[in-house]
Amino acid sequence: MRTFSLPDLGEGLDKAEIVTWYVAVGDVVVADQPLVAVETDKAVMEIPAPWSGQVAKLYGEVGAIIDTGSPLVDIGEASGETTFTGIVGSQDDAPAAPAPTPARKPPPGDRTIVQASPAVRALAKRLGVELAGVVATGPGSLVTARDVERAAKPHAAGDHAHSGYEPLRGFRRSMAEHMTRSGAEVVSATLMDEVDVEAWVPGTDATVRLIRALIVACKAEPALNAWLQAGAEGRRVHDHVDLGIAVDTHDGLFVPVIRRVDQLEGSAVRARMDELIAQVKDRSIAPEDLRGATITLSNFGSLGGTHAMLVVVPPQVAILGAGRAKPRVVAVDGEIVIHRILPLSLTVDHRAVVGGEAARFMAAAVADLELAE
Secondary structure (H helix, E strand, O other): OEEEEOOOOOOOOOEEEEEEEOOOOOOEEOOOOEEEEEEEOOEEEEEEOOOOEEEEEEOOOOOOEEEOOOEEEEEEOOOOOOOEOOOOOOOOOOOOOOOOEEOOOOOOOOOOOOEEOHHHHHHHHHHOOOHHHOOOOOHHHEEOHHHHHHHHHHHHOOOOOOOOOOOOOHHHHHHHHHHHHHHHHOOEEEEEEEEEOOOOOOOOOHHHHHHHHHHHHHHHOHHHOEEEOOOOOOEEEOOOOOEEEOEEEOOEEEOOEEOOHHHOOHHHHHHHHHHHHHHHHOOOOOHHHHOOOOEEEEOHHHOOOOOOOOOOOOOEOEEEEEOOOEEEEEEEOOEEEEEEEEEEEEEEEOOOOOHHHHHHHHHHHHHHHOOOO
């Protein structure tokens, strides 16, 4: 009998939440077969079996939070007339546990033909929804979280209604932890401005223009494209831009990262952004694509709002936000006209960024956004 513990899931990740078990006590598994899907830092990963054998004990129910290095499953030698479940592969014992991988769609070890990610399966279980009866709207007949929620609505007022508090799970828990850390560490300062975008060509991709302006501003004032070391003991100013894009979902806020966005053309920026957003929505995004942003953009105006006191998430020191553009009465060359005005909000960590640096950054972004091209 050997005990397999939760492996190291990556830089700075010391715990994970169990989303879905693919095996049960008594099942016979083979090396590299998916054992369990876990969630950490807003990403779902599958953890494969480190060796072949028979499952003797599971160390946590769905929803349990396990620390790195804590027991996850006991696997002993297979005995009697048992059958292997999931993927058929090598039955040789593996000397070391394979690294966890992003969850696949659908998991190869899954025992149903329904196409759904581990996170969606866990959601369906919590809401009491039978996946086989859900109408799939995702690509390749994939059942999405919204599909499950839609199927659960008729029962929401009855079976699932309750009073009092419920534990924060999964994405909500991760978001709460990040916001708590920010509130405890960051000294926030916010600067607001407005941009006349009447000269924009019809059909302009507002988010791509905002990204271009942010890149221009980072070159003009690099101090905002930086990380501050924990304890404010050091600062790293980056010579490239790994841009975090805030994406709103029903489960909470995700921030996928466009690597080296300053080296991409406009069409490539949009293509990569669409790819990451699609992966966020179907919960297939890799954990590394949710980490390491050097600065963040939030185009919250697509949902509503004018200005905002944004939240800087360490080790970053700045986040730029854009509100909803609206027609406004303005004075141009001494005449009263109606132009589209885009509101901007810039929040910085005042421990690392001084007022002059923030103002120069904002001025550079505004100047670029006012161009007609």
